[in-house]
Every structure is written in C-alpha cells, then in structure tokens.
Amino acid sequence: MHQKNTVILGTGGTIAGQSVSASDNIGYTAAQVGAAELIAAIPALATSSHLLVEQLAQIDSKDMTFAVWVNLAERVRYFLSRDDVCGIVITHGTDTLEETAYFLQAVLNPVKPVVLTCAMRPATSLVPDGVQNIMDALTVARHTNARGVVAVCAGVVHSALDVQKVHTYQLNAFSSGDCGPVAYVEENALRTLRDWPSQHQLRTLSATDSIAVLAKALSDETWPSVEIVMSYAGANGMLVGALCKADVQGIVVAATGNGTIHQELEAALLKARSQGIEVVRASRCVNGRVLPKLGEFLTDSNGLSPVKARVELMLRLMLLPSAVQA
Ligand code: ASP
Numbered sequence: 019m020h021q022k023n024t025v026i027l028g029t030g031g032t033i034a035g036q037s038v039s040a041s042d043n044i045g046y047t048a049a050q051v052g053a054a055e056l057i058a059a060i061p062a063l064a065t066s067s068h069l070l071v072e073q074l075a076q077i078d079s080k081d082m083t084f085a086v087w088v089n090l091a092e093r094v095r096y097f098l099s100r101d102d103v104c105g106i107v108i109t110h111g112t113d114t115l116e117e118t119a120y121f122l123q124a125v126l127n128p129v130k131p132v133v134l135t136c137a138m139r140p141a142t143s144l145v146p147d148g149v150q151n152i153m154d155a156l157t158v159a160r161h162t163n164a165r166g167v168v169a170v171c172a173g174v175v176h177s178a179l180d181v182q183k184v185h186t187y188q189l190n191a192f193s194s195g196d197c198g199p200v201a202y203v204e205e206n207a208l209r210t211l212r213d214w215p216s217q218h219q220l221r222t223l224s225a226t227d228s229i230a231v232l233a234k235a236l237s238d239e240t241w242p243s244v245e246i247v248m249s250y251a252g253a254n255g256m257l258v259g260a261l262c263k264a265d266v267q268g269i270v271v272a273a274t275g276n277g278t279i280h281q282e283l284e285a286a287l288l289k290a291r292s293q294g295i296e297v298v299r300a301s302r303c304v305n306g307r308v309l310p311k312l313g314e315f316l317t318d319s320n321g322l323s324p325v326k327a328r329v330e331l332m333l334r335l336m337l338l339p340s341a342v343q344a
Contacts, residue, residue: 022104024159025070025097026152028053029086030077031111033148035140044187046140048078053109056141060149063156070103079111079118084241087121091232094122098130105131105159107152112136112183112191115169119178120326123167124222124333125232131164136171138189147172147189154203161208166220168200175201175208177215179222182323184304195305222330227337234336242335244268244328247287248302249279255286261295268296268331271316272324277301277308279316288315296335300327 028034030049034056037046054071057063074093075086090108097103110118119134126132135155137148155170167178172190180194194200201210223231235241243266247257261269271287273279277299279287291297300319301308307321319327 021068022160023068023070023100023102024156025072025103025106026053026057027090027093027097027106027108028056028071028073029075029079029090029108029110031079031109031113031136032140033109033111033135033137033151034076035137036142037140040142040144043139043143046142048111048140049076051141052076056109056148056152059141060152062153070097077111078113079115080113082111082114082118084235085239087118088235090118091122091125092236094128094132095126095232098126098128098132103130105133105161105164107155107159108132108134109148109152110134110136112138112171114325115192116178116181116183116323117325117329119167119169119181120222120322120329121333123178123220124330125228125235126167127217127221127223127225127228128167129165129217131159131161132167133159133164134167134169136169138171138187138191153206157203157206157208158201163208163210163214165217166215170203173203174199175203177220179215179220179322179326182304193304196307223333231333231336235333238336242267242332244270244296244331244335246270246272246324246328247283248272248324249274249283251280253280253283255282255289258283258286258290262290262293266295267335268298268328270298270300270319270324270327270331272302273299273308275301275303276306277310277314277316277318284316291316296331298327298331300324 035046036050185191299316308318
C-alpha cells in the first residue's frame, strides 16, 4: 500500500530552543531552531520522503497569540483535507500546549490525528527529550486507531480535553488528571490504555457551531475579551470591578475546591453577571471537577480547567453576533 504523508508544523517552544551551554537546561532561548532543521538532525527522519514540514510560527508558547492559533487552525484544516495526509504533528512549547490543543479540538474536531508535541529541554541539551517526543508523536500520527487532537510527551498520549501541564521541570510534565492517559508509546508502538475518545465524545461545540466559530475566528482580528480571576484567602472584588470597567465580555473564576468562591469575590462576580458579563466557575484543583450543588448561581465549567474554560467561553461568545467588539 502507498504510504501516506505526515505533516510536521513548527511553532517554536523549548523543543526548538538553544542555550549557550549543552549542560544548561533552563537558561535557554525558546524557538530558535526551525522545524526542518530539527527533523534533519534526526537520522531516522532526515531522508524520509513522506514528511511534509512547514514552519508556521517561531515563538515561545508563553507568548501565544490568537493570530497564531488562527493560522494553525487554517493550515491544520487544509492538510487534514488532503487524501495523501494521514496525520499531523505540531511542535509546540509546553506552557500553553493544553490551550492550543483544546482550541484545535473545539474548532476542528478532526477524524485524523493531530498530535502536539514538545520538549522540556532545549534542542542543544546534552540529553534532549525533543527527538524522542517527535518520534513518538509521528508514531501516533501514523497510527490507524489514533484520532482527534492529542498531546504526546515523554511517551504518554493525552487527549486534548484532559491534558494539563503539571510539572515545571521534569520531562514527563503533563497529566490527564482523573481520566488518565489514552496510551503509551513504547518502541514505536502504541499501547492503548483506554478506549480512544470518539469524535462524538471529543466534540465540544456542535458541528454547525464549530464551523461558525472557525469562520468567525478566521475573519475577526479581535476575539471576545475573557479574563481569569482566582479565589483565594482575602480575595475581594477589586479585579472584577476593574474588568467590568474594561468592558470584558466574560470572566472565568478559578474557584477553590468544589467551586467555592470567597464571598466578596462572589458578590462582585454576581454583580458582573447582572451587567451582562458571562461568568464561568472552574476549580483551581488539578484533579476532579466541580459538582454543582442546588442553589448555586454561577455556571460551572463542566470539568474544564480555568484556562480551557476561558478558551471555551471565548469560542461560545464568538457565536453571539454582538460579543466581539470592533
Ligand atoms: N516557555 C516554553 C514554551 O512554552 C516552555 C517549553 O516549551 O517547555 O514555549
């Protein structure tokens, strides 16, 4: 059978980082090495004729922008539509990888695999982790059972809905929380740990809505303004008051525990909501989900972390014609 192509889209990150000394794994500059150069340095891939490599951006993912997301969504959609392409790998920084993964899953809900991969050490490291991560991501992108947006790091495959960066330094920096990973990659083979989430389970927006949101995202330079505030000891309504004055359209609150919010902050959030600002409650706990109780007034994030709940709220606000400001 004719082997299909796999696409690698480079966006930067530590995986493309360089430091002055090979023994320095933290004092590096992210996003310095091009994706083509990274691939050319991997002997097993250097001469592969079934890889299409494109540099989409070259940024530290802490500085991710909506413009990069839009560009990424457009190119991913284009390559997915090609019959000769079986899957896509995106090299990305670890810092906002989960947000990009969630965004792409929400707007594209792809049948073919879209695999984000990354590294915790720069490309110049004495023992870099990016090479193995790229090899593992390619294994997933070429696997017939793989589908949807996933993240691959340290041999672990996480679904876009569950993945979260949970470690600042270790190579295995991601977790899927309560759901657990989808699979492991072991010596170029996939060991599946649970049913691969179906397209239906991964759908966060209806098919019509995701098409509408993508069209809106591609055409509007200004996205709905949604910010995150956190509840903590001594929290008050000051930041929420400032956000209301700044005309935000939505606020996600990273609540304590099972969605609890400091009473002063909660009062400010309820006031904001009464002024027409959408308010969503997520938990700042890494595991678990908010279990809503009777008599609670604020919508919960349906298990999404605060940063993913923010992406979700921005996308939903895009569906409202009046939500995006000129
Ligand atoms: N700051 C880097 C980034 O997100 C961190 C990394 O890639 O590990 O691009």
